[in-house]
Amino acid sequence: MIIECRNLKKTYVADGQAVTAVDDVNLSIAAGDFAIILGHSGSGKTTLLSMIGGLTTPDSGEVLVNGIENWHQSDARLTEMRNQTIGFIFQFASLIPTLTALENILLPLSFGNRKAASSRQARDILAQVGLKDRENAFPAQLSGGQQRRIAIARAFINQPAIILADEPTGDLDEDTEQEILAVFHEYHRQGTTFVVVTHNVHLADSQESPRILHMRKGVLSEENPARTRAA
Amino acid sequence: MQILARQINVLDYALSSLWRRRMKNLSVLLVFTAVIFLVASFQMTTGALTRTAERVLENAPQITLQRMSAGRQVDIPPEYAARLSSIYGISRIVPRVWGYYFDEVTGANLTVMGLATDRMPMGDQLHLALASGSFPGPGSRGSVVLGRAVNDMVQARGSHLLSLFRNDLSMASFEISGVFADATDILTRDLVVMNIDDARDLFRIRGDRATDLCVYVTNPNEINTIARKIADLLPDTRVVTRPQILKTYRVVFGWRSGFGSICLLTALTAFIILAWDKASGLSQEEKREIAILKVLGWQTADILAVRFWESLLVSGISFLVGVTLAFIHVAFFDAALFRPIMVGWSVIFPPFHLVPEMTAQVVLLIFCLSVLPYLAATVIPAWHTASVPADSALSGA
Numbered sequence: 001m002i003i004e005c006r007n008l009k010k011t012y013v014a015d016g017q018a019v020t021a022v023d024d025v026n027l028s029i030a031a032g033d034f035a036i037i038l039g040h041s042g043s044g045k046t047t048l049l050s051m052i053g054g055l056t057t058p059d060s061g062e063v064l065v066n067g068i069e070n071w072h073q074s075d076a077r078l079t080e081m082r083n084q085t086i087g088f089i090f091q092f093a094s095l096i097p098t099l100t101a102l103e104n105i106l107l108p109l110s111f112g113n114r115k116a117a118s119s120r121q122a123r124d125i126l127a128q129v130g131l132k133d134r135e136n137a138f139p140a141q142l143s144g145g146q147q148r149r150i151a152i153a154r155a156f157i158n159q160p161a162i163i164l165a166d167e168p169t170g171d172l173d174e175d176t177e178q179e180i181l182a183v184f185h186e187y188h189r190q191g192t193t194f195v196v197v198t199h200n201v202h203l204a205d206s207q208e209s210p211r212i213l214h215m216r217k218g219v220l221s222e223e224n225p226a227r228t229r230a231a
Numbered sequence: 232m233q234i235l236a237r238q239i240n241v242l243d244y245a246l247s248s249l250w251r252r253r254m255k256n257l258s259v260l261l262v263f264t265a266v267i268f269l270v271a272s273f274q275m276t277t278g279a280l281t282r283t284a285e286r287v288l289e290n291a292p293q294i295t296l297q298r299m300s301a302g303r304q305v306d307i308p309p310e311y312a313a314r315l316s317s318i319y320g321i322s323r324i325v326p327r328v329w330g331y332y333f334d335e336v337t338g339a340n341l342t343v344m345g346l347a348t349d350r351m352p353m354g355d356q357l358h359l360a361l362a363s364g365s366f367p368g369p370g371s372r373g374s375v376v377l378g379r380a381v382n383d384m385v386q387a388r389g390s391h392l393l394s395l396f397r398n399d400l401s402m403a404s405f406e407i408s409g410v411f412a413d414a415t416d417i418l419t420r421d422l423v424v425m426n427i428d429d430a431r432d433l434f435r436i437r438g439d440r441a442t443d444l445c446v447y448v449t450n451p452n453e454i455n456t457i458a459r460k461i462a463d464l465l466p467d468t469r470v471v472t473r474p475q476i477l478k479t480y481r482v483v484f485g486w487r488s489g490f491g492s493i494c495l496l497t498a499l500t501a502f503i504i505l506a507w508d509k510a511s512g513l514s515q516e517e518k519r520e521i522a523i524l525k526v527l528g529w530q531t532a533d534i535l536a537v538r539f540w541e542s543l544l545v546s547g548i549s550f551l552v553g554v555t556l557a558f559i560h561v562a563f564f565d566a567a568l569f570r571p572i573m574v575g576w577s578v579i580f581p582p583f584h585l586v587p588e589m590t591a592q593v594v595l596l597i598f599c600l601s602v603l604p605y606l607a608a609t610v611i612p613a614w615h616t617a618s619v620p621a622d623s624a625l626s627g628a
Contacts, residue, residue: 055526076530083528094523097516098251108527154527 001064002162002193003029003052008061010047010218021047022058023218029195029211031161034188036204037197039215045197046091046166048215052195053086053164054078065162083108087155089165093147095139095154101126102135105154125153128183130176145172152180156187163187165196169203241533245540256541260549266499267553267601268560269568274597275557276566278588284480286414288473290360292325292445293454296461297469304469306440311465315446318460322449325350326441328430332395332423337384343395343423345430352447360419364409367426374408375429378422382410393423398435405429414586496600503604538613539606546605554597561587 005027011020021044029035039045050056051063054070063070065085070078082088087108095104105122126132129149131142139147148171155163168184169177181203188194188208196203197215204210212223249256296315298307312324328345349369367374375393377385385393385407394404411419431438448457458470521534560566565585 053526076532079525079528079530082526088526090526094519094526096520096523098248103247107524 001028002031002033002066003027003195004062004064005048005052006062006064008048008051008063009059010044010051010056011059020044020218022051025061025218025220027213027220029193031193032188032191033211034184034194034209035196035211035213037195037213037215037220038199038201038204039197040199043215044218045215048220049164049166049195049197053088054082084158085161087158087160087163089152089155089163089168091166091170093139093144093151095147095150097139100136100138101131101142101150104139104150105157107154108158122153122157125156126150128186129153130179145176148172149176149180152183156183160192162193162195165194165198167198167200168196169198169200237533238536241536242540245537245544248537249541249544256545260545262502263546263549263601263605264553264556266502267549267597268556270496270499270600271554271557271593271597272560272566272569274593275561275587275589276569276585278590278593279561279566279585281481282588283414283416283586284418285477288418288477291473291476292327293448293451293473294446294458294461295327295471296444296446296465297442297471298465299467299469304442306436306442307444307468309439311468312444314464315444315461318457318464320448320450320453320457321446323350323352323447325445325447326427327443327445328427328434328436329442330430330434332433334384339380339384339421341381341423342421343425343430343433345425345427345433347427351445360412360415361409362412364407366424367408367429369426371408372426372429373405374425375405376409376411376424377407378411378419379413379416380420381423382407395423395433397433403429403433416585499600499604503608535610535613539610542606542609543602546602550598550602553601554594558587558589561585 005025008022008025008027009020010022011018013019023044025048027048037045037048047056051058051070052065054063054065057071065081068081070081073081095101096107099107102119102122105125106119123132123135126135129152131146131149131153134142134146137146139150142150148168152165152168155165163184169180172180184194184196185208204212214221214223296307296311297304298311299305307326309326312326315321315324325347327347328343330343332341332343333339334341346366347369348366361376362379364376366376377393381393385391392404392406394402396402405423405425411422425433427441428438430436431440436442446457446461448454454472454474458472461468462470524534525531560568562585
């Protein structure tokens with residue numbers, strides 16, 4: 001398994017009240033899976049994704065990525081894992097406003113193999129997300145949808161084994177959404193593992209053999225695993 | 232190689248980050264440069280004044296003796312020198328004539344010094360203080376060595392002779408045999424040095440008398456002891472030692488510099504506190520940027536390194552530019568901004584040229600007072616910055 005969650009639990013305190021965001025979640029994702037976690041706002045999807053990515057510490061339980069428990073490694077190794085193994089697509093575009101589109105895409109390479117993965121590679125990905133001619137634009141000069149596409153391009157620049165995406169098509173128009181899903185489909189076909197959290201139930205229709213999971217009040221359940229894997 | 236490549240990438244990002252916020256950084260750079268310039272100018276001016284005085288006084292007598300009567304200085308008869316010979320440790324006693332000459336044409340007050348250079352211990356080294364020419368020898372009457380201001384005055388008249396009036400209004404003319412070097416300006420600018428017999432003739436002093444006796448001692452550590460013995464032996468004399476004169480210069484320059492430095496260090500401290508406040512109170516945009524970088528695989532050390540390089544570049548450039556401007560200010564503009572504060576006391580002739588002292592101590596002191604506190608004020612709060620939870624980027628915080 002490329003990702004394995006065991007008895008994951010996370011509780012927040014809001015307004016003096018303990019709120020269980022993730023409640024005893026067990027999840028196994030195999031390499032090459034395309035897992036879609038569906039759920040309403042506040043169901044704990046983003047918290048689960050954040051724990052898988054090593055950004056949030058669970059109260060209890062374990063997260064193993066490539067067989068290594070996230071929280072048993074040093075901060076440096078965990079950071080390296082985030083840089084080399086995972087590509088993040090945030091709920092919001094999360095671009096650095098003072099960098100151009102191309103510079104934002106190249107950010108994950110700053111401490112990696114910058115020479116090997118050149119600007120040309122970044123331009124290729126820009127072309128894939130339909131923004132070939134906007135490489136020198138600053139985020140403020142781009143629409144919300146374009147910013148989202150830049151963030152998606154950034155997630156792919158390191159050719160990560162896993163993509164963790166939080167509402168990746170949230171504020172995109174239908175045509176752009178289709179373009180992005182096509183990009184996902186292409187990378188998935190090449191073997192990239194996807195874990196996507198969304199409340200867009202139509203997302204599942206765009207991919208081959210997706211695994212559909214549901215998150216309700218912190219509890220994860222899988223929708224007929226045998227059927228979704230075979231679909 | 233990987234570490235080097237990583238540092239180059241960090242530096243690259245820091246440079247581009249500085250450029251992206253260029254207006255803010257330029258403002259910081261300008262203010263910081265101005266403060267460093269002022270502090271450095273003060274330090275260099277003080278150093279230049281003290282060092283110049285020390286250098287000039289290197290050739291001054293170790294002990295100078297003046298005879299006093301009714302609170303006023305009077306000529307010293309030759310018997311006084313003979314009485315001093317009973318004090319053990321004195322190597323040489325040389326008479327000197329020192330007086331002032333008011334030039335009615337220019338309204339300038341010249342200092343006239345008559346020396347017996349052949350009897351002075353370092354008499355053959357005196358030419359080292361000159362930019363050109365030589366001192367009048369023992370038998371060489373009718374020639375003078377001039378300070379730069381006096382020389383300029385003579386040149387402005389289109390003459391090659393310095394003409395002075397004796398008490399009876401008869402004129403004595405002197406050929407110019409040398410001019411003092413710039414580095415000695417602080418004490419020589421208004422000076423006219425001549426043969427002691429010429430000085431006696433000019434001031435109408437009896438042939439065997441002098442205004443001062445210059446006393447040289449065998450062991451410099453004994454200066455104060457011998458000065459005390461002289462004062463006991465000749466109670467009607469005023470005994471001035473070279474260390475006393477130097478101490479007076481240091482006290483005066485040090486007091487003035489200290490006062491100015493306190494004012495400027497207050498400004499520097501205020502700037503550092505402002506930098507600290509700015510660095511510790513991160514904007515939402517900066518926090519978000521750090522969270523994004525952490526999610527994308529930047530380590531806390533990388534973020535600290537970026538902040539370190541940014542601060543080092545800003546403070547380093549400010550330091551270099553500030554110190555360079557201070558050097559130019561002191562060397563080429565004679566510390567024009569601080570001249571009214573640092574000089575202009577009664578003993579020093581105001582217009583003189585400063586030679587700045589750039590010692591390692593001065594540079595290190597300014598560096599420690601400026602760059603190090605700025606680095607601390609910006610990098611330490613970056614620790615808090617780097618502890619921003621990375622998952623805040625996911626929720627758009």
